[in-house]
Amino acid sequence: MQKKQNKKQGRQGEKLTALLPCLIALASGILMGLTVAPVGAWFLAWIALVPLWVLVVTSAKRKNQSPPAPSSPPAPPALFWGIGYHGVALSWITGIHPMTWLGVPWLPSLAITLFCWGFISLLGGVFVAIWAAVMVRLNGQKPWLRVLIGTALWCGLESLWSAGPLWWSSLAYTQSPHNLVIVHLGQLSGPNTVTAGIVAVNGLIAEGWTNRRDAEGAERTSVSSAPLRFVNKYWVSATGLLITLHLIGFILYSRPIAQLPEAALKVGIVQGNIPNRLLRSSEGFRRAQENYTSGYITLANQGVDAVLTPEGALPIFQRNLMETALVAAVKEKGVVAWIGAFGERRDSYTISLFTFNSKSEIVSRYDKSKLVPLGEYIPFEGILGGIIQRLSPLEAHQVPGSTNQIFDTPFGRAIASICYESAFPEQFRRQAAAGGQFILSSSNDAHYTASMPFQHHAQDIMRAIETDRWSARATNTGYSGFIDPHGRTLWISGYNTYETHAETIYRRQTQTLYVRWGDWLTPLLLISSGGAWLLIQLSHTRKISD
Template sequence: MRKKQNNKQGKQGERFISLIPCLIALISGVLMGLTVAPVGAWFLAWIALAPLWILVVSASKRKNQSPPAPSSFPAFLWGIAYHGIALSWITGIHPMTWLGVPWLPSLAITLFCWGFISVLGGIFVTIWAAVMVRLGRQKSWLRILIGTAVWCGLESLWSAGPLWWSSLAYTQSPHNLVILHLGQLSGPNTVTAAIVAINGLIAEGWTNRRDATESLSADFRRTKRSKTENTEEILSALSAPLWFVNKYLVTAVGLLISLHLIGLILYIRPITQVPEAALRIGIIQGNIPNRLLLGSEGFRRAQENYTNGYITLADQGVDGVLTPEGALPVFQRNLMETALVSAVREKGVVAWIGAFGERGRSYTISLFTFNSNGEIVSRYDKAKLVPLGEYIPFEGILGGIIQRLSPLNAHQIPGSANQIVDTPFGRAIVGICYESAFPEQFRRQAAAGGQFILSSSNDAHYSAHMPFQHHAQDIMRAIETDRWAVRATNTGYSAFVDPHGKTLWISGYNTYETHAATIYRRQTQTLYVRWGDWLTPLLLGLSVVGWFVEKGNEDHYEQVIK
């Protein structure tokens, strides 16, 4: 009887021990998730990946186990924890009753969206872990190189699709502006590579220390030497594990300091502010809830708030006024009849007005440039649409449940990928809401001659910490392109950001506000703007070379042994 109980307790203990890696991975993923708003513990990013790295490498070195199995589930949990927490703001779309979706289906759709994007993040990290498992018996330097390259490559692949937000790089925004300046070299993947590499060095230091200690203990047990004999030799052997951990930790600290020094050099460069390049821009934060915006009362308030705000700013002597995404929820054909456009004709101040464009029987979310005569001189159509908010992914499956998520009867379509926006002040870089997460959108426009950033957004239907994350994304885009950025949002946070990522002014949340500030047109081109993300292909190429070099060394060693 007692033997059965002991066996049962033993099995329970084994189960508990088997769950420890999953628990460690889950906790470290949660820590990475705490780096972004609302917590903003950005410094955790430099250590939060290391526990997973240790688990993956340790699992790959165990004998008599299938390579992918030991690390796949912990990696999956890490990815779900990080991306799930970082993107928890998506739950703010519930309830969607204002779109005609009943409460319970709205909840189900919201949980599905949150779950889907979290699982996608889990799959992303699982693929990375699977590659790392295959490298378990490689040298540490090669694991760090390939691990960093593969992570950056996967982020590039993910960001090329429609579902993208939570790069490791944005864990540092808006708090660590110095390291974000590495983005001027090769985009956000430069910061991501730094985070992954430093976590890898910490993890490899721990792994090598433990391996050396275990090897030393095994040697002592085999030789059965007395602790009183060969004291000098024993002390020398005991110092080996400490040397291993010191080597990697010193390298990690040195690399962290070096990268921040490079970022600091870029950060402290003075910003050229030529008077001839100055523009005084005003923003209007209309503060109209989405549930009202599309009704008669909401449209009345929009007309009143944006018209009065425009007149106030025009009287202050601004050169142009920026409004949020969908400020006036009307089609282009009706836009010319609004009080706001009439005010533009009267005051003669340039305005960028958010409304709906038309393309055949479909429509776009657009930002229209009105010149001093109240004429449309350019238009930008949103190219990256929000899944569920603006189009239905897997429409064949979800379409019958949701019917339509758009409040308009027409079908919404994205704008083209190669739009150019010319204004009375020169070429502008334009991003509408969700597009702030896609650095290539901004890089391409900067390379085409864009001189300042106009970000027009509406985050009113999401959780409160989402607008702060959105602001953090725009800060990164301003730094990477070396441009001044103007953010106009419906309910917050509207802001002015300089090319170093400093927020010169930021609005309140859920408040009606107008504000004017001076920005400067710039024509500089960072390495990232000129060459794009050159670092990721370089890292991948070096990884391939390193792999073949190590493979050749192994083959040569085996031939020598024979």
């Protein structure tokens, strides 16, 4: 009887031992998720990857022992880390529930919400698992090479993920808006510059931890009575790298911003505060016309040069805009307006931002090119189209705008962004390289909880810094704001409030290294790490042959 109990306890202990790495990884992933809104503990990003890195390295070492020591494969803990990070960071997705105002019953709405949240969290976990699977094969390599390859691989995977339709939670955005100094590294090679710094520092700390444990083990087994001296060069390197990165960022942050009077542009923002559940109703359209028209008139009377409205401020087609009170007010006041509405393209429609000049004529149009999956289009629509409704007030089929648009205004060329596009830095870089002098960001985040629009604001801060541009951001329910080229928020609105506000921004024609050359760092890291690994492999081969 006692033997059976001992065996049972032994099996339970083995299960717990096997599960422990996954729990540690999940906990550290959750810590990384706490770096963004609503918590904003940005400093955790510099250590939250360490436990997973240690687990991956030690797993590889145990596997290659003779005889092999029991260890869990690296993929499950890495999968749990990714789920923890992306699940917490993107928990605002649950704010789309309930979708009863769209005609979706309560239980199907909950199922759709959990599916969306679970799928994006799992997808993030898969990318981290791929990273870990490659890292575990680097056992036997020098720690500095593991750090170099691990950093390059992480940046490469983030670049790959950001090229698709589902992208938001880069490691870089864990530092925005609180650590503006380090976010300035984005001026060098985009957000992956910040990501590379975070991964490299975590990697050096982790390698220092594993090497310290190895040194302590060697000291215990040493026949010498004198203690071994161990200087943790990896921790010293991590500290030095962290300080150096912040010094570089501080130099960029400290550069003065030229504010020439002839480049000044006084922009007004109207935050209409129209709940999305009213978008399909005549009452919602009436309130939209009333709020945006009165807001426009208020700002025009304050002497602004132009007024910016949110995404879909008037949820109607372009052909009907001329009949609205807002456009009539533009004709009367003669102040330029950027109005969010719907464009037409054959039998489909686009989410668009229209420029109305002082004569109330449409002189330019920008169509949203990055659509939100499920929210604005349905992936695999032939299969899911009958189940899932789009979060749109229109029944027609929505299509994206082209990727090479330019947005000319009466004040010069602008960098235009509509909602979800704020997460895609290449959109902003391309427009800045094409001559965009200031940023106009038009959004509607009313589907979600308050942490989402704050994260959205953090994304816009990164884009302003990377392109060295002033930014005006108008949203339906918050947070609207104005941002200077150093990422400092000049003004931010309340949440779920009706507001108007005006600030002076400045047109700029500077070009950062990122605007000129794009993300040159990631290819450089991949090439250099691959080259270093190849040289070491060739060196080992020559030694064996000799």
